[in-house]
Amino acid sequence: MRKKGYRYFVIIVILFVGIHLVQIQIDYRKKLENLETALVLLPGQMAGSLVLGGFKGLAADLLWLQMESYWHSGQHYKILPLLEAIAWLQPSYILVWTIGGWHMAYNIYAEVKTEEEKQYWYEQGIKFLKKGLSYPFNANKYDIYFELGWTYYHKGKDYPNAVKYLEKATKYPHPDYVDDVLAHAYEKNGQIDKAIKQWEFVRDNYTAFFDIATRMINDLKTKGKATP
Amino acid sequence: MKRMWLVGLNTFRESIRKKTLYIILIFALIVIGASKLFSFLTAEEELKMIKDVSFSAIEFFGALIAIFGALYAVSAEIERRTIYTLLTKPIRRSDFVIGKFFGVSMIIFVNFVLAAAFFIGLLIFKKSPPDIQVFKTLLLIFFELILIGSITLALSTFTSDAFNIICSFFLYIVGHLTSYGKELIERMENIVMKGLTDMLYTLVPNYENFNIRDKIVVGLDVSWSYVGWTVLYGILYMCIALYIALYFFEKREV
Numbered sequence: 001m002r003k004k005g006y007r008y009f010v011i012i013v014i015l016f017v018g019i020h021l022v023q024i025q026i027d028y029r030k031k032l033e034n035l036e037t038a039l040v041l042l043p044g045q046m047a048g049s050l051v052l053g054g055f056k057g058l059a060a061d062l063l064w065l066q067m068e069s070y071w072h073s074g075q076h077y078k079i080l081p082l083l084e085a086i087a088w089l090q091p092s093y094i095l096v097w098t099i100g101g102w103h104m105a106y107n108i109y110a111e112v113k114t115e116e117e118k119q120y121w122y123e124q125g126i127k128f129l130k131k132g133l134s135y136p137f138n139a140n141k142y143d144i145y146f147e148l149g150w151t152y153y154h155k156g157k158d159y160p161n162a163v164k165y166l167e168k169a170t171k172y173p174h175p176d177y178v179d180d181v182l183a184h185a186y187e188k189n190g191q192i193d194k195a196i197k198q199w200e201f202v203r204d205n206y207t208a209f210f211d212i213a214t215r216m217i218n219d220l221k222t223k224g225k226a227t228p
Numbered sequence: 229m230k231r232m233w234l235v236g237l238n239t240f241r242e243s244i245r246k247k248t249l250y251i252i253l254i255f256a257l258i259v260i261g262a263s264k265l266f267s268f269l270t271a272e273e274e275l276k277m278i279k280d281v282s283f284s285a286i287e288f289f290g291a292l293i294a295i296f297g298a299l300y301a302v303s304a305e306i307e308r309r310t311i312y313t314l315l316t317k318p319i320r321r322s323d324f325v326i327g328k329f330f331g332v333s334m335i336i337f338v339n340f341v342l343a344a345a346f347f348i349g350l351l352i353f354k355k356s357p358p359d360i361q362v363f364k365t366l367l368l369i370f371f372e373l374i375l376i377g378s379i380t381l382a383l384s385t386f387t388s389d390a391f392n393i394i395c396s397f398f399l400y401i402v403g404h405l406t407s408y409g410k411e412l413i414e415r416m417e418n419i420v421m422k423g424l425t426d427m428l429y430t431l432v433p434n435y436e437n438f439n440i441r442d443k444i445v446v447g448l449d450v451s452w453s454y455v456g457w458t459v460l461y462g463i464l465y466m467c468i469a470l471y472i473a474l475y476f477f478e479k480r481e482v
């Protein structure tokens with residue numbers, strides 16, 4: 001029996017060595033595929049993280065539902081801490097960054113009275129979107145780049161930055177309207193040649209945009225201006 | 229092999245007579261079904277919530293089924309003294325333990341398939357048929373549940389039911405937190421402490437390896453390579469649990 005006990009012990013030790021080696025592989029793959037469960041460093045956040053364990057997504061959903069209720073009752077400022085909390089719980093949930101940025105740069109922007117306040121919330125929106133981009137798993141998707149590009153283009157009239165981020169958005173799989181907005185941004189940024197090229201690309205690749213792209217190319221070539 | 233199969237089948241038949249497991253399964257189905265209540269959200273948000281709630285329900289209630297299913301598999305035989313009759317027959321103790329493992333795995337499998345089918349049905353109903361990533365998540369949840377069951381089974385060979393429940397739940401919680409510990413280990417400077425905690429990191433089952441649902445619901449892709457390594461991890465840990473169960477059950481005086 002004693003001999004058998006040693007045999008079991010040796011087998012278990014060998015299996016644990018195997019487990020250790022497999023865990024190294026798993027940790028490596030987690031790093032490679034951005035699957036790591038990062039330890040958030042603020043003390044309060046860390047405690048929350050430990051309590052929630054594997055159910056962070058569920059907690060994020062509950063906060064999202066709370067956010068919806070504030071949203072529909074017009075309590076816009078109450079949404080802000082919830083956005084931060086959801087973004088912390090599930091930073092790879094891209095919608096929280098895009099909606100958060102839009103909420104600050106558009107909704108709260110529209111609610112405040114002075115120009116200084118408007119500028120402040122516009123910048124907060126941009127800052128929030130850029131924070132979303134700082135997570136590697138968000139940086140290889142078009143969504144936040146597009147939202148940044150659009151906010152710079154439409155709200156900030158900051159065309160160089162709009163072009164910069166919209167160009168980045170087009171590097172990743174994206175819907176057709178991203179190319180459309182980029183063409184407009186080129187034009188507004190004074191890059192007429194690039195705008196024409198971009199419209200040609202839109203015309204040749206998206207049938208839904210064929211008519212508008214043809215008209216834009218014509219206007220740009222004849223009048224040097226197409227976007228109202 | 230036939231003897232193991234018979235023990236397993238008997239364990240499964242006995243378990244499906246228990247009401248506890250049905251109640252847990254019904255709870256799981258209610259929770260999964262309730263996720264349809266989020267229809268006031270946008271389609272993308274709703275789908276994320278359906279997936280989040282369903283994956284969590286399948287895992288959490290599945291873990292309850294695994295723990296309670298495995299808990300009574302051995303202890304009930306000892307309590308009712310049916311084990312004495314059983315062991316007088318030409319059944320080796322290893323046949324009995326491995327057979328029990330098969331039986332518990334069957335219970336977990338049937339409950340898992342029912343809950344997963346309900347969830348997949350819900351996705352199809354929502355016109356968003358499950359993609360391969362959903363199946364990868366379900367596969368890893370299934371292996372996690374089998375691992376939880378095998379650890380509880382191993383504990384049941386040498387502990388009381390009460391201690392086993394506490395220990396299994398404790399491991400379930402701690403096993404989901406070990407990934408956080410890894411980051412702390414990497415920052416440690418004391419080599420002895422680092423070695424000890426690294427060893428602990430290997431010894432405690434890392435259930436967080438199986439948790440890819442938070443990534444899948446937000447559209448991240450997980451490779452087959454990751455899934456493969458994690459399944460291998462699960463199988464190795466199950467072997468350890470079974471060897472521990474065999475060791476203690478052979479030593480046990482019944």
